[in-house]
Amino acid sequence: MATQKLRGNDLRKIGYPEGRATTLALDILEDRQLKNLDKGSALALLQKIKADPYAYLRDSLWRELAKEFVPDPSRDVSLSPDVKDYRRYGEAFIEDGARKQMDTAMKLPVTLDGALMPDAHQGYGLPIGGVLAVDNAVIPYGVGMDIGCRMALSVFPLPPRYLEQRTQELKKLLHNHTRFGAKEVFKNPTHDPILDRPEFREIPVVKGKREAAINQLGSSGSGNHFVEWGVVDITTEDNELGVPIGQYLGLLSHSGSRGLGAAIAQHYTKVAMQKCPLPPEARYLAWLDLASQEGQEYWRAMNLAGDYASACHHDIHRRLSLALGEKPLAKVENHHNFAWKETLPDGREAIVHRKGATPAGQGVLGVIPGSMTAPGFIVRGRGEQDSIQSASHGAGRRLSRTQAKQQVSEGELRRLLRDQGIELIGGGLDEAPQAYKDIHQVMAHQQDLVDVLGSFRPRIVRMDAGGGGKSKYGGE
Known part of the structure; x- marks a missing residue:
């Protein structure tokens, strides 16, 4: 039966929102009257209902679905006609799409x-790099899919020459003691106390992900996630790390909350969109009131996912140490893709979302990475109020993943890695250094936000290889 091949993703491609409309459509297509409808005809019919729902309101079969597309002024939440003022750092090289998304967020009534x-x-x-403070509400997609994604740096009492002398050994350690992507897990994962938290028993969506969380503990995601050896250069004596000025072997990791965080984000975004209908351009900014049961449930789940991401990093660094x-x-750890309860300068309590932005409160330490051929920086926050005590979470992309694959050749990437002395295990063209902004320019635009205490320059990098574990670009 052709319609059985239809999935939610097929409906999303024709503009159906996640949630009730998609569920209703798939359920109705199971009606015996429609069993023999082919996939193309089914999609064409669903497009007609979405485009002209009024024509189907008297159809007993399609009435409930059509109602989902009829505007309901009593339900929809209106945006303000004016964009609240906000500060933009490095505006000259921020793409229009990010600026427009932030403008929309600044129109929300909360x-x-x-x-x-x-x-x-x-x-x-x-947008990634957006910081948004709202009143007693939380926006699941303002936090993002990879809840609590973070950086973790360990500084070891070994000189930089160790990298040259023990290159093959260090590569082997990354192979043996890290796991990446959806398919790689440890045969005997560590049991961490995070797995005994009551949220795994009390929150349905979290409960359903406990087994996956057990298996994925200590692993890293795909995309731009990595674990790498490199050179730490401490340049400031008063560095709060207790580490003298000089160069050291360093281990830097970047990853988040794995399948657990993704499941939480997807579930509560659907809930928020159902409870808080917004105009199309703002629909992914739907929020949950923190006074509601759903808001409190998401808040607990979000904090669990953030703590789980931290536990994964601790396991990575423990294994490799x-x-x-x-x-x-010394160690430095900081996270983004999260929401915090904070007090604004005017005394108002707020929920501050940092989607791809680093907390930079007074004296707060963090790591801002560059790319696999560019340095990252160890920073100390200056508590700048205009940025809502935030800084960038990295260099930021200048090319999308698709654009990077189209514009960067394998030969170009191979030559760049060789010239920079980088050993890459895994990885792909979508994460080529050419896809990222100049980290030095990014740092120049946030001098008021952070002080630089030192740097980290990658030398041996491991990323997801799409399941193969081998690199085309100079690694094993």
Whole structure:
């Protein structure tokens, strides 16, 4: 039966929103009258209902679906006609799409303040690099899919020459003690106390992901996630790390909450969109009132996912530290794709969303990475209020993944890695350094936001290889 091949993704491609409309459409197509309808005809019919729902309101079969597309002024939440003022850092090289998304976010009736970081680029709902403070509400897509994604750096008491002397050994350690993507997991994952948290028993969507969370503990995601050895250069004596000025072997990881965070984001975004209908351009900014049951449930789930992401990094660094046979001198960890309860300068309590933005409160330490051929920076926040005490979370993309694959050749990437002395295990053209903005320009636009304490320059990088584990570009 042809219609059985239809999936929610097919409907989303013709403009159906996630949630009740998609569920209704798929359910109705199971009616015996429609069993023999082929896929193309079914999609054409669903497009007609969406385009002209009034024509189907008297049709007993399609009435409930048609109602989903009839505007309901009593339900829809209106945006303000005016864009609240917000600060933009490095505006000259922030793409129009990111700026327009942030403008839309600044029209929400719950919005109190906002800022756009210099690494900003277009995403879903809130742009990556967007910081949004709202009143007693949380926006699941303002947090994002990879809840609590973070950076973690370990500084070891070994000199940089260790990288040249033990290159093959360090590559082998990454192979043996890291896992990437959807298919790679440890045969005997660590049992962390995070897995005993009550949220896994009390929140249905979280409960359904506990087994996956057990298996994925200590692993990293795909895309721009990595674990890499490199050179840490501490340049500031008063660095709050307790590490003297000099160069050291460093281990840097970037990853998030894996399937757990994605499931939470998808579920509560659907809930928010059903409870808070917004105009099409703002629909992914739907929020949950923190006074509601759903809002409180999401808040607990979000914090669990953030803590789970941290536990994964701790396991990565623990495994590699043990394999290396060295204890780190210092560690730095910071996260983004999260929401915090904070107090604004005028005394108002706010929920501050940092989607791809780093907390940069007074004295707060963090790491802002560049790319696999560009340095990252160890920073200390300056507590700048105009940026809502935030900074960039990286260099930021200047090419989408599709554009990078189209514009960068394998030969170009191979030559660049060789010239820069980078060993890459895994990875692909979508993560080529050419796809990213100049990290030095990004840092120049946030001098008021952070102080630089040192840098990290990658040398041996491991990323997801799409399941193959081998690199075309110079690694194993």
